[in-house]
Structure formats: structure tokens, C-alpha cells
Amino acid sequence: MATALAGVPRTETKLSAKEFKTDLKPIWCPGCGDFGVLAALTKALSEIQVAPENVAVLTGIGCAGRLPGYVHSYGFNALHGRVLPLATGLKITRPDLLVFAAGGDGDGLAIGAGHFPHAARRNPDITYLMFDNQVYGLTKGQFSPTTPMGDVTTTTRFGSIEAPMNPASLAMAYGASFVARAFSGNVPHHSEMILEAFRHPGFAFIQSIPPCVTFRGNEQFKTIREKARWLGEDGDDHDPSDWNSAWEIATQADVYDMSFGIIWRQERPTYEERLGFLREKASKRGPAELDSVLEQFHP
Amino acid sequence: MPDTTAAPSPAGTELVRRTTDDIVIGIVGSGGDGVISSGELLVSAAAAEGLYATILKSFGPQIRGGESSCRVRISQDEVLSYGDRLDVLVALNWADFARFREELALAPGVLVIYDTKDGTPPEEIPVDPALEPVVLQVPFHELATETTGSSLSKNILLLGVLGELLGLPMEGIAGAVERKFRRKSDEVRAANRKALDAGRAYVLGELADAPVPLSFAYETGEPKLLMTGNEALAFGALKAGCRLYAGYPITPSSDVMEWLANELPRFGGTMMQTEDEIAAIGMCIGASFGGIKAMTSTAGPGLSLMTEFLGLASMAEIPLVIADIQRVGPSTGIPTKTEQCDFAHAVHAGPGDTPRVVIAPYDVADCFHVGVEAFNIAEEYQTPVLILSDQYLGQRKESVVPFDIHGWPVVNRRTFGENGDEPYRRYRLDDGHVSPMAIPGQAGGEHTISGLEHVETGDPTSSATVHARMTARRHAKLDRLARERGADLVRTFGAQSPELGIVCWGSTSAQARESARRLNREGLAVGVCVPQLLCPLPAEPIAEFLASVERAVWIELNHQGQFYHWARGRLDLDPAHARLYARSGGTPFSVQEIVDQVLALAEKA
Numbered sequence: 072m073a074t075a076l077a078g079v080p081r082t083e084t085k086l087s088a089k090e091f092k093t094d095l096k097p098i099w100c101p102g103c104g105d106f107g108v109l110a111a112l113t114k115a116l117s118e119i120q121v122a123p124e125n126v127a128v129l130t131g132i133g134c135a136g137r138l139p140g141y142v143h144s145y146g147f148n149a150l151h152g153r154v155l156p157l158a159t160g161l162k163i164t165r166p167d168l169l170v171f172a173a174g175g176d177g178d179g180l181a182i183g184a185g186h187f188p189h190a191a192r193r194n195p196d197i198t199y200l201m202f203d204n205q206v207y208g209l210t211k212g213q214f215s216p217t218t219p220m221g222d223v224t225t226t227t228r229f230g231s232i233e234a235p236m237n238p239a240s241l242a243m244a245y246g247a248s249f250v251a252r253a254f255s256g257n258v259p260h261h262s263e264m265i266l267e268a269f270r271h272p273g274f275a276f277i278q279s280i281p282p283c284v285t286f287r288g289n290e291q292f293k294t295i296r297e298k299a300r301w302l303g304e305d306g307d308d309h310d311p312s313d314w315n316s317a318w319e320i321a322t323q324a325d326v327y328d329m330s331f332g333i334i335w336r337q338e339r340p341t342y343e344e345r346l347g348f349l350r351e352k353a354s355k356r357g358p359a360e361l362d363s364v365l366e367q368f369h370p
Numbered sequence: 371m372p373d374t375t376a377a378p379s380p381a382g383t384e385l386v387r388r389t390t391d392d393i394v395i396g397i398v399g400s401g402g403d404g405v406i407s408s409g410e411l412l413v414s415a416a417a418a419e420g421l422y423a424t425i426l427k428s429f430g431p432q433i434r435g436g437e438s439s440c441r442v443r444i445s446q447d448e449v450l451s452y453g454d455r456l457d458v459l460v461a462l463n464w465a466d467f468a469r470f471r472e473e474l475a476l477a478p479g480v481l482v483i484y485d486t487k488d489g490t491p492p493e494e495i496p497v498d499p500a501l502e503p504v505v506l507q508v509p510f511h512e513l514a515t516e517t518t519g520s521s522l523s524k525n526i527l528l529l530g531v532l533g534e535l536l537g538l539p540m541e542g543i544a545g546a547v548e549r550k551f552r553r554k555s556d557e558v559r560a561a562n563r564k565a566l567d568a569g570r571a572y573v574l575g576e577l578a579d580a581p582v583p584l585s586f587a588y589e590t591g592e593p594k595l596l597m598t599g600n601e602a603l604a605f606g607a608l609k610a611g612c613r614l615y616a617g618y619p620i621t622p623s624s625d626v627m628e629w630l631a632n633e634l635p636r637f638g639g640t641m642m643q644t645e646d647e648i649a650a651i652g653m654c655i656g657a658s659f660g661g662i663k664a665m666t667s668t669a670g671p672g673l674s675l676m677t678e679f680l681g682l683a684s685m686a687e688i689p690l691v692i693a694d695i696q697r698v699g700p701s702t703g704i705p706t707k708t709e710q711c712d713f714a715h716a717v718h719a720g721p722g723d724t725p726r727v728v729i730a731p732y733d734v735a736d737c738f739h740v741g742v743e744a745f746n747i748a749e750e751y752q753t754p755v756l757i758l759s760d761q762y763l764g765q766r767k768e769s770v771v772p773f774d775i776h777g778w779p780v781v782n783r784r785t786f787g788e789n790g791d792e793p794y795r796r797y798r799l800d801d802g803h804v805s806p807m808a809i810p811g812q813a814g815g816e817h818t819i820s821g822l823e824h825v826e827t828g829d830p831t832s833s834a835t836v837h838a839r840m841t842a843r844r845h846a847k848l849d850r851l852a853r854e855r856g857a858d859l860v861r862t863f864g865a866q867s868p869e870l871g872i873v874c875w876g877s878t879s880a881q882a883r884e885s886a887r888r889l890n891r892e893g894l895a896v897g898v899c900v901p902q903l904l905c906p907l908p909a910e911p912i913a914e915f916l917a918s919v920e921r922a923v924w925i926e927l928n929h930q931g932q933f934y935h936w937a938r939g940r941l942d943l944d945p946a947h948a949r950l951y952a953r954s955g956g957t958p959f960s961v962q963e964i965v966d967q968v969l970a971l972a973e974k975a
Contacts, residue, residue, distance in 0.1 A: 095829060122813065123813075123816050124810065124811055124812055124813040124814070124815065124816055125810070125811055126810075127659075127660070127810050128818075129656070139818040139820075140818045140820075140829060140830070143816060144816055145659075145808075145810040145815075145816055145817065145818075146816075146817070146818030146819070147656075147659055147686075147818065147819055147820065148818060148819070148820035148821070148822065148830075149652075149655075149682060149820065149821065150652075150678055150679060150682055150821060153648065153649075153652045153678075153679065155649075156616075156644065156648070156649035156650075156651075156652030156653045156656065157652050157653070157655060157656035157659070158656060159642075159653055159656065160614060160616060160642070160652060160653030160654060160655065160656030160657040160660075160664070161656035161657060161659060161660045161810075162656075163614070163640055163642065163653075163657075164613060164614050164640065164656075164657040164660055164662040164664070165657075165660035165661070165662065165810065165811070167811065168660065168810050168811065185645055185646060185648075185649075186645060186649055188645075189644070189645040189649070346635075346640060349635055350635040350636065350638065352635075353632070353635035353636045354635070354636045356632065356633075356636055357636065358636070359636050359637045359638070361608070361609060361775050361776070362775070364605065364608065364633055365595075365605075365775060368595040368596055368597045368601070368770075369593065369595060369596075370413075370414040370415075370417035370418040370546065370549075370593060370594070370595075370596050
């Protein structure tokens with residue numbers, strides 16, 4: 072069976088979370104939920120014991136897109152919606168790297184929605200974290216694919232009339248082998264979710280909720296703190312290998328009242344593993360030598 | 371070169387058989403008739419005997435079945451084009467011929483052979499009587515069924531007829547048939563041998579007194595290789611060290627993907643068929659960020675989807691190879707037909723001042739070289755490199771003189787640590803415009819890149835001053851490339867001291883070279899200038915060529931004269947000395963068409 076981070080060199084000693092931060096000052100607004108995600112990520116990187124040079128943080132465009140600049144690792148803040156092709160291309164050719172991909176809800180469910188199912192079904196050993204704040208923050212407050220119906224934004228002055236998408240249930244439907252939900256207001260738990268994603272062999276999806284206080288106010292922070300269900304904690308009996316129970320949690324639509332934790336987890340071969348089998352088969356064509364390739368061109 | 375002993379005879383007089391060492395044969399049939407196989411076997415036979423050969427296939431729009439045709443040219447001398455007109459036409463039925471009529475021009479005195487089963491009386495066949503065709507009927511279908519119990523073998527029987535009738539290399543044909551069916555059962559192989567013999571016997575018996583206008587004479591030589599431009603290009607990429615190919619199926623580029631899907635895995639590489647062209651180029655950029663050489667290939671519609679990522683690779687200075695196997699555009703155009711219509715997109719695509727390199731191979735063997743060269747340039751100058759091939763170049767199978775696959779140099783990018791740069795700066799302003807690229811895994815080289823304008827470390831900036839310096843830095847690479855490599859990447863052919871010139875690029879070069887060869891034999895000194903590097907334009911060597919000729923005609927297969935106008939903006943071109951011949955594609959240029967253009971240029975004197 073697949074092992075997580077197979078081929079990624081691990082360090083003997085643990086670097087501190089602080090050592091995974093750069094000196095660059097984030098452009099995020101005061102009180103932004105993204106700070107919590109950054110803290111959770113650097114903490115998880117410290118725990119997993121992989122040296123910064125063997126970590127690649129890739130993002131799309133949006134507030135979340137700026138993340139790589141703040142993480143001490145190799146980073147690539149690429150195009151809007153296109154982080155998953157980049158991350159997949161990197162991981163399948165460089166399996167010795169820990170590849171962490173991130174982007175916002177607009178990035179992953181609007182412009183980049185076409186890549187999400189394919190990354191999920193291929194199951195490369197990467198983590199994909201969606202900063203789901205239900206709004207376009209960088210462009211200052213337009214509605215996004217996850218904005219609740221009726222909400223007023225700069226492009227929905229009379230309330231949104233579109234049904235929102237649900238990232239966690241989509242991930243399950245697409246065949247993601249790990250689906251979790253995390254909240255930036257609970258950094259230790261969020262960090263644990265990222266760590267579990269690292270430990271999962273295959274495509275691990277995290278729907279992260281980092282509320283946008285600038286464009287959506289403080290309410291989500293408050294209600295989640297009050298009402299959230301924490302899966303598997305304090306006697307909660309959710310079993311992430313139970314599809315029906317996972318589906319019920321994943322499809323919860325109320326962004327003010329959510330369940331957090333590992334929703335769905337399934338072990339199946341990673342893309343890299345299957346690639347290994349394919350290469351073995353293909354090696355029967357002949358040795359890895361150009362002269363051997365040339366033979367087919369002789370009449 | 372044709373050694374004509376007598377011209378085709380006028381009707382009613384005795385036919386004098388001419389000898390040639392350069393023959394063009396067209397074969398037309400329905401799907402399942404195996405006419406493409408017949409053509410491929412002829413080419414394989416010729417290459418094995420050391421002759422030069424090429425095959426151009428053409429299909430109807432049906433996915434399977436439908437009509438298909440091929441034209442095969444076999445010659446003692448290097449074959450540069452598919453041959454303007456058919457010396458021999460084999461039609462298994464005339465209904466299928468009708469669709470290819472436009473593509474299959476016939477030579478005067480053409481030998482026409484058709485299946486008796488078609489039933490059309492010889493005087494009613496759709497061939498212009500003014501050409502004075504020599505018409506034979508052969509019961510291909512009936513004879514094949516009689517000999518082997520199945521009409522399926524008629525395409526092999528046909529080769530026996532053609533070989534015996536025309537004096538084609540019969541041993542080579544038998545060998546090619548044997549090789550093609552080596553994995554089949556003994557029964558199948560025996561049936562094919564019988565079909566081939568039956569074809570020969572029919573010629574020696576029934577057709578012993580038939581009028582045959584020509585016969586092929588040749589000397590055998592060292593066997594040639596046989597490959598398509600797309601295969602050669604993919605092989606070049608493999609040689610250069612490409613280890614990720616990501617692509618989305620599109621005609622006429624998919625063969626590049628299919629070939630690499632077979633070959634990359636045993637080299638530890640990967641072929642990834644992606645969800646769209648955007649993901650394809652994205653995967654390549656991700657891999658190249660990780661230090662792995664990567665390429666994608668596509669056609670016009672796919673290239674438009676890749677444009678945004680092309681800009682990112684240019685901005686972030688990521689080595690990357692994108693091959694565009696052009697087809698008729700705009701939009702979906704004609705997917706199966708050739709045109710050199712993506713030049714403008716290749717050199718200009720994308721918003722912003724976006725440097726990139728565009729390079730074009732000029733024949734099948736050159737596709738290998740350009741495949742390697744594109745990676746070398748991408749790696750050395752840290753830039754996306756576009757290769758402009760096309761359907762005609764990519765999909766035609768051609769004999770290639772065996773070449774050294776090992777002697778070709780392979781360049782790898784400079785990486786971190788080579789010049790002791792501490793702390794690491796990804797985009798140095800003091801380092802010859804290309805800085806060492808730290809690769810994930812290299813400790814101390816951690817940095818973040820992006821499509822945002824950036825300072826030397828890669829961190830984002832909105833400073834106009836930095837933007838100006840960085841823009842200049844990115845473009846300076848191209849100037850350096852034109853300076854350092856321009857002279858090698860502009861090829862000249864034809865007369866030593868030409869009076870008249872042809873300037874062209876990509877696949878059109880083949881017919882241009884043959885035109886020049888023909889005109890040079892007729893006493894007109896014509897030279898051909900073929901820039902392989904198109905962007906940045908190596909102005910100096912092209913200007914040198916232009917200065918050496920009195921006048922030049924610029925030839926390209928697109929309506930707008932896209933390359934000509936690009937060059938005019940970069941060269942001091944005197945319109946009195948330059949003539950443009952540009953037409954839309956669908957069919958490649960014929961040699962005669964280019965000859966006529968040069969002759970018109972000569973008349974201008």
C-alpha cells in the first residue's frame with residue numbers, strides 16, 4: 072500500500088514553526104483568517120520534519136495566492152485557478168518533494184474548477200488547501216462560487232441569486248481520497264488537519280474556513296466558535312471511512328454552522344505508485360537507451 | 371533526376387517507355403482497402419534499398435472507414451517535396467478518387483491502373499483525356515479472392531503489380547511485407563507472399579504486352595531511416611532529456627504525445643494526458659520549476675488556451691518547450707490540413723512585453739535537431755521556446771539519412787551554487803541577464819517566484835523603476851540569443867552565388883529548395899534562405915543573404931504574410947527588391963508554384 076511522502080527526505084531534528092516563516096510582511100488585512108492558516112501550516116511543516124528546501128508551496132491568485140512568499144520553502148505564486156496542474160506536474164516528476172497547493176474558493180471552484188476533479192481522481196500525493204472565505208477578497212468584495220444565496224456583495228447589491236457550491240462534497244464526489252474541514256480560528260486543530268493531510272498517501276483536500284473580516288464581517292468567527300462540531304473529539308463518533316456519515320457532514324451547507332475534522336479518508340494507490348508499475352511494464356520495450364529507441368525507425 | 375528517353379507518345383502512335391529514377395505514385399481506395407498500408411510498404415521497401423522516399427496520407431473526415439489516399443514519391447536523389455503530379459495513379463474505385471481529385475494532380479501521360487470491379491468503362495473514367503493517360507484495368511479484387519480466399523490481400527497484390535510493371539525494388543517490397551507481418555501467423559504470411567506473386571504473375575502474363583509509359587531505374591545504397599516529423603521531434607525531445615510530456619489530444623499533434631507515451635516511461639519519464647491544454651502547459655511549468663525538462667505540443671486552438679501560462683513562463687523565466695503542429699485556422703479550421711498560420715500568434719501571444727523564442731524545423735530530420743535545440747535554448751536562456759511545425763511536416767513519413775544521435779550537444783540550465791551567490795537572488799541584474807536557477811531540494815536556494823513583477827530575490831514589487839529594469843533584463847536575453855546563435859540558425863541552400871533569392875521558413879523550405887534545384891539546373895542561380903530562429907529574428911545573417919541577391923521572393927503558407935511583415939519591422943527591406951507570395955493553406959505549395967514565383971521575379975528585371 073502507498074506510504075505518504077514516500078521518497079521525501081525527513082529531518083532528524085525538528086525545525087521550529089518560526090523557522091518556516093520568512094521576514095516578508097503579509098499584505099493581508101488585520102484580523103484576516105489567513106494568518107491562522109499560515110500559522111497552522113508552518114506548525115505542521117515543523118511537525119512533519121521535512122527540511123525547507125524539500126518543501127514546495129504553490130498557489131493560484133487571490134489573497135491566498137500570496138502565501139508562498141511568507142513560508143520559508145520553495146514557492147510559486149502562479150496563475151489564477153491553475154495551481155493543481157502545476158502541483159501535479161511538480162510532484163509526479165519530483166516525488167522527493169513535499170508539495171502543498173493552495174488557493175481560494177474562486178480560484179479553485181470558479182476559474183480553476185476544471186482541474187479539481189482531475190487532480191482528485193489521479194490521486195498524486197499532494198495536499199490541496201482551499202481558503203474558502205466565500206468572497207473575492209483581493210479584488211475587494213465580489214461574490215464567489217461559495218457565497219451563500221442572498222448575501223450582499225459589491226456585485227450582488229440586491230443579494231446573490233446563485234446557489235453556492237460545496238467544496239467538501241465536491242471533493243468527495245470527485246474521488247479525493249482525503250477530505251477534511253478546518254477553521255483558521257482554531258490553529259492547533261487546523262494544524263493537525265494539515266499534518267493529517269501530509270500523512271495521507273494521495274490527494275488530500277482541506278476545505279479551510281478563514282473568515283474574511285473585511286468583506287464579510289466577524290459573524291462567522293463568532294458562530295463557528297459557538298456552534299462547531301469537532302469530528303472525532305470529545306466523544307464524537309464520526310468514522311472517516313464511513314461514506315454515508317462522511318457525505319452527510321460534507322454536504323452541510325450552512326457556513327455559519329459546520330463540522331470540522333477529517334470527513335473522509337480512503338487508502339488507494341497514488342499516481343506515483345501506479346506510474347512506477349507503468350514504467351516497469353514499459354521497460355519491456357527495451358533498455359533506456361537512445362540506440363534502442365532508434366531501432367524502430369529502421370525500415 | 372529523371373532521365374527521359376522519350377516523351378509520352380501522342381495517342382495512336384507507339385508508346386516509348388521512358389526511364390526515371392524519380393517517381394510519384396498515388397493510391398486511392400475505401401477504408402479497409404489498405405491503400406495506406408500499400409504506400410507505407412512501398413516507402414519502407416525504398417528506404418531499405420537505400421532510396422529516398424516520402425509518403426503523404428490523406429483521409430476523408432470519417433473517423434473510421436471512408437475514403438483514403440496516399441501519395442508516394444521514390445527517388446534516387448534526396449526527396450524534398452511530395453512531387454507535384456502523379457506519374458502513376460492506382461484507383462481501387464473511382465468514387466473515392468473524386469474526393470481527392472483536388473489534391474492528386476496528374477502528370478501528362480500518367481499511367482492509370484484501376485480495379486476491374488469498379489466497372490467504369492475506360493473512356494468514362496474521371497481523368498482529363500488531354501493528359502493522354504495510359505489506362506490499365508486489373509482485377510485486384512477478384513484475383514486476391516481467387517489467390518488467397520480473401521479480397522483483403524488486394525493491397526499486397528497491388529504491390530506485386532506495381533513492382534513488376536514499373537521495375538520497383540521487388541526484393542525490397544517482399545522484405546517490407548515480410549517485416550510488417552512478422553508477428554502474424556504462418557498462414558497470413560504465406561497468403562501475402564502468394565498475393566505478391568500473383569500480382570507479379572498477372573503482369574508477366576496478362577499484361578505482358580500492355581503499354582507501360584515508364585519504368586523506374588535505380589541503384590541500391592545504404593538503408594535510410596523512416597520517420598515522421600512528429601516522431602523526429604519527439605525523439606529530439608527525448609534526446610534533449612525531456613522527462614515530462616503533458617498534452618491534450620489534438621490533430622495533427624497527437625502523434626507526438628502517442629510516441630512519447632510509449633518511450634518516456636522506460637527512461638523514467640512521464641506522459642500525462644491532461645484535462646485540457648491549460649493543464650498541459652501548467653504541468654510542464656510545474657515540472658520545470660522542479661528542474662525537470664518538460665514539453666507540450668498542440669495545434670492552433672490549443673496554443674490559444676496555453677497563452678496565459680506562456681506569459682507566466684516568460685515572466686518567471688521557466689525553461690519550457692511548446693511545439694505547435696500547425697493546421698488550417700482560424701478557430702477549428704481544417705484540422706487535417708496544413709497551414710503556416712500560427713506565426714503571428716507564436717511571436718506575439720499574450721499581453722505585456724513578453725519575450726519568448728520561436729524556432730521552426732525545415733524538414734523531417736531537422737525536426738530531431740530542432741527538438742534538441744529548442745530544449746538547449748530553453749535551458750540556456752531560461753525561456754519558453756515555441757517550435758512551429760505543421761501538419762505537412764509533422765505527419766509525413768520520410769526517408770532520413772541515418773544521423774548521429776549521440777554527437778548532438780545537450781545543454782542544461784545553470785543551477786544554484788555555481789557562482790557562490792549568497793544570499794540567493796533568482797533574478798540578478800548583474801549577471802548577464804540569465805541567473806542560476808535554484809531547484810527545489812537545493813538548500814539555501816529557497817525562494818518564491820510568481821507572475822508578479824519582482825525584485826532580484828523574486829519577491830513582488832510594484833515599482834515602475836524595477837519593472838523597467840526587469841523588462842529590459844528579460845528582453846536582453848533575446849538580443850543575446852540572436853547575437854550568439856543567429857548565424858547557425860539561418861540556413862542557406864541552392865546556388866553558391868545566387869542572383870535571385872527565396873526566403874521562407876518551416877515546412878515550405880522543402881519545396882523551395884526543390885524549386886531552386888530545378889531552376890539552378892536550368893541555369894538560373896537561385897538561393898534559398900531559411901531562418902530556423904524566427905523570434906528573435908537574426909537580422910544580420912538574413913540581411914547578408916538579401917544583400918547577396920538582386921531580388922528575393924518571400925514565400926509562406928498563410929494569407930497575411932505573417933513572417934514577411936514581422937521581418938519588415940526588423941530588417942531594412944527595399945520593397946523594390948522583395949516580393950511576397952503568401953497564400954492560405956489546405957494544400958502545401960507545389961514546386962511549380964514556387965518556380966513560377968521565382969520566374970516572375972526574374973522577369974521583373
